[in-house]
Amino acid sequence: NGLVRVERLGGVPEKALPSQSVLFCVGEGRDRPGVIANKSHHATAPDEKYRVLPYPELYIDGGFESAEAVRAAGIDVGTPLVYEPKxxxxxxxxxxxxxxxxxxxxxxxxxxxxxxxxxxxxxxxxxxxxxxxxxxxxxxxxxxxxxxxxxxxxxxxxxxxxxxxxxxxxxxxxxxxxxxxxxxxxxxxxxxxxxxxxxxxxxxxxxxxxxxxxxxxxxxxxxxxxxxxxxxxxxxxxxxxxxxxxxxxxxxxxxxxxxxxxxxxxxxxxxxxxxxxxxxxxxxxxxx
Missing domain, CATH: 3.40.630.10 (Zn peptidases)
Incomplete structure (x- = not known):
């Protein structure tokens, strides 16, 4: 469906991740932006508001409509993902x-x-x-x-x-x-x-x-x-x-x-x- 799951590397704090902008490190001049998804507030139940999602439940939205579009952008298993530099x-x-x-x-x-x-x-x-x-x-x-x-x-x-x-x-x-x-x-x-x-x-x-x-x-x-x-x-x-x-x-x-x-x-x-x-x-x- 074009959404990307990631594996954790190092001490990444889950509570600081939702809605962060990130970069898929594809190569010089070819990196692709993405957003760590955060469930829409209007659909968030009261018992969900204070829950920190473990990283396996998070996913990255790069705007892709399909898995084929993800691969066409140069993103595949093993592609590094980092915080967008600021x-x-x-x-x-x-x-x-x-x-x-x-x-x-x-x-x-x-x-x-x-x-x-x-x-x-x-x-x-x-x-x-x-x-x-x-x-x-x-x-x-x-x-x-x-x-x-x-x-x-x-x-x-x-x-x-x-x-x-x-x-x-x-x-x-x-x-x-x-x-x-x-x-x-x-x-x-x-x-x-x-x-x-x-x-x-x-x-x-x-x-x-x-x-x-x-x-x-x-x-x-x-x-x-x-x-x-x-x-x-x-x-x-x-x-x-x-x-x-x-x-x-x-x-x-x-x-x-x-x-x-x-x-x-x-x-x-x-x-x-x-x-x-x-x-x-x-x-x-x-x-x-």
């Missing part, structure tokens, strides 16, 4: 957009690379833009196996907790500066997470203090990053997650503050420059 400039330095997680981190890494270019003293640095993070973190694990790093600094969102629905989850403010994670654990099927190496916690604490930068702290359950598996590669990799506060994660419009990204760039650049031959990863140096 970007909003909000008040001040705040922006909302599609896939701020983790496009914002990609922007930060590029700026760090520019800042480190030509530095007279720093360790060997590999900048990794990894794929399939939402599919069991496959890209980062392959990169770590190939590079065999001593240290992994993972750049990602940090859950902002300054909205009414998040106040019990910590004290991380949008616009409050970069943050580091002191504990993360997925807790939903994937029993993995990261407790950062104490040498790296000290590194970022001292760097932020000496550079006059704010550094927020986060500890949360429900999120998983690449360091969860990278830390297990070979004989072990000293790891830490640092990032930028973000609201409304995994929705079609995630929100961050550009000032936080700028300060995160400064923090990372300064911290990396402090790593030299005398930098100790011996845990005996950090016994409390």
């Amino acid at each position: 970007f909003l400039q909000l008040d001040g330095d705040r922006v909302a957009g599609t896939s701020v997680d983790d496009r914002a981190a990609c922007a930060v890494i590029i700026e760090v690379a520019r800042a480190l270019r030509g530095a007279d003293r720093m360790p060997t640095v590999h900048l990794v833009f990894s794929v399939q993070e939402e599919f069991n973190l496959r890209g980062a694990l392959t990169a770590a196996q190939a590079l065999s790093p001593d240290i992994a600094i993972q750049i990602d969102l940090i859950l902002a907790t300054d909205t009414p629905d998040m106040t019990t989850r910590g004290d991380v403010r949008l616009g409050g500066g970069p943050a580091m994670s002191l504990y993360s654990f997925h807790g939903r099927g994937t029993l993995n997470g990261t407790i950062p190496h104490p040498a790296l916690v000290r590194l970022f604490d001292e760097t932020a203090r000496e550079e006059g930068l704010p550094l927020q702290r986060s500890a949360h359950i429900g999120a998983l990053t690449e360091t969860s598996y990278v830390q297990l590669v070979n004989a072990g990799v000293a790891s830490i997650d640092v990032g930028f506060p973000t609201r409304y994660t995994h929705s079609s419009l995630e929100l961050c503050d550009l000032a936080d990204l700028e300060q995160l760039t400064t923090l990372l650049t300064a911290a990396i420059r402090r790593i030299d031959g005398s930098f100790s990863l011996d845990r005996d140096d950090f016994i409390q």
Whole structure:
């Protein structure tokens, strides 16, 4: 009948999906728009109004009149579907957009690379833009196996907790500066997470203090990053997650503050420059 069912990939929140505009990723210049169907309000029974539909009950309407028309548009089993890209400039330095997680981190890494270019003293640095993070973190694990790093600094969102629905989850403010994670654990099927190496916690604490930068702290359950598996590669990799506060994660419009990204760039650049031959990863140096 021309309507399309989809399979879920990664942490897609069902309650944020109905009526969203999406794109079928057919190819450069050939992508096709669609809408995630939402039952007409006039036909919605009272007991349906507050029910969140599980994704197998959702379907995509691209305006096609038949299955043949869908295939003629280049859409078939296996065609990726994404939120339609959007970007909003909000008040001040705040922006909302599609896939701020983790496009914002990609922007930060590029700026760090520019800042480190030509530095007279720093360790060997590999900048990794990894794929399939939402599919069991496959890209980062392959990169770590190939590079065999001593240290992994993972750049990602940090859950902002300054909205009414998040106040019990910590004290991380949008616009409050970069943050580091002191504990993360997925807790939903994937029993993995990261407790950062104490040498790296000290590194970022001292760097932020000496550079006059704010550094927020986060500890949360429900999120998983690449360091969860990278830390297990070979004989072990000293790891830490640092990032930028973000609201409304995994929705079609995630929100961050550009000032936080700028300060995160400064923090990372300064911290990396402090790593030299005398930098100790011996845990005996950090016994409390």
